Amino acid sequence: xxxxxxxxxxxxxxxxxxxxxxxxxxxxxxxxxxxxxxxxxxxxxxxxxxxxxxxxxxxxxxxxxxxxxxxxxxxxxxxxxxxxxxxxxxxxxxxxxxxxxxxxxxxxxxxxxxxxxxxxxxxxxxxxxxxxxxxxxxxxxxxxxxxxxxxxxxxxxxxxxxxxxxxxxxxxxxxxxxxxx
Numbered sequence: 001x002x003x004x005x006x007x008x009x010x011x012x013x014x015x016x017x018x019x020x021x022x023x024x025x026x027x028x029x030x031x032x033x034x035x036x037x038x039x040x041x042x043x044x045x046x047x048x049x050x051x052x053x054x055x056x057x058x059x060x061x062x063x064x065x066x067x068x069x070x071x072x073x074x075x076x077x078x079x080x081x082x083x084x085x086x087x088x089x090x091x092x093x094x095x096x097x098x099x100x101x102x103x104x105x106x107x108x109x110x111x112x113x114x115x116x117x118x119x120x121x122x123x124x125x126x127x128x129x130x131x132x133x134x135x136x137x138x139x140x141x142x143x144x145x146x147x148x149x150x151x152x153x154x155x156x157x158x159x160x161x162x163x164x165x166x167x168x169x170x171x172x173x174x175x176x177x178x179x180x181x
C-alpha cells in the first residue's frame with residue numbers, strides 16, 4: 001500500500017525523468033500517472049509508473065517509467081471474454097531495460113529477480129533494450145522486466161489494455177494499487 005505523498009513524489013519524479021528524456025508531459029497529465037507498487041510495499045524495487053495516452057477497445061499507447069533497478073514482476077495478459085490477451089511492443093526511449101521472456105535461459109543475466117521472490121520468476125531468456133530497440137510479445141507470453149542503473153522509459157504500443165485481468169506468478173501481488181489512509 002502507498003500513501004498519497006508517496007504517489008505524488010513518484011509522479012513528480014516520473015514527470016522530471018520524462019522531461020529530461022525530451023518527452024513532453026502536460027501539467028494536466030501529471031495526475032494521470034499511475035503508480036503501481038503491486039501492493040508489496042517496496043516501490044523502489046518492485047513497481048512501475050505508467051502514463052496512458054490512449055486505451056480504446058482496439059489500441060493502447062503508454063509510457064512506462066521506471067526508477068533505477070526497479071522491477072515489474074512476472075505476469076502475462078490472458079484471454080478475457082473470448083478476446084485474446086494483450087499483444088504488446090516495448091520500445092526503449094531512454095535508459096536501459098532488461099526484458100525476460102520464455103526461451104533459452106540466459107547463462108549470465110544482467111539482473112536477477114528480487115531477493116526472496118525468485119521462485120515466482122520463470123521466464124529467464126534476457127533481451128536487452130537500449131534506446132531505439134524494441135520487442136513484441138504475443139498474448140499470453142509470461143514476461144518481467146527491470147530497469148538499468150539509471151532507470152528507463154519504455155513506450156508501450158499494444159492492443160487494448162485490461163490491466164485488472166493481468167495474471168502474476170507471484171500470488172502476493174494485486175494489480176491495482178491500494179492507498180493507505
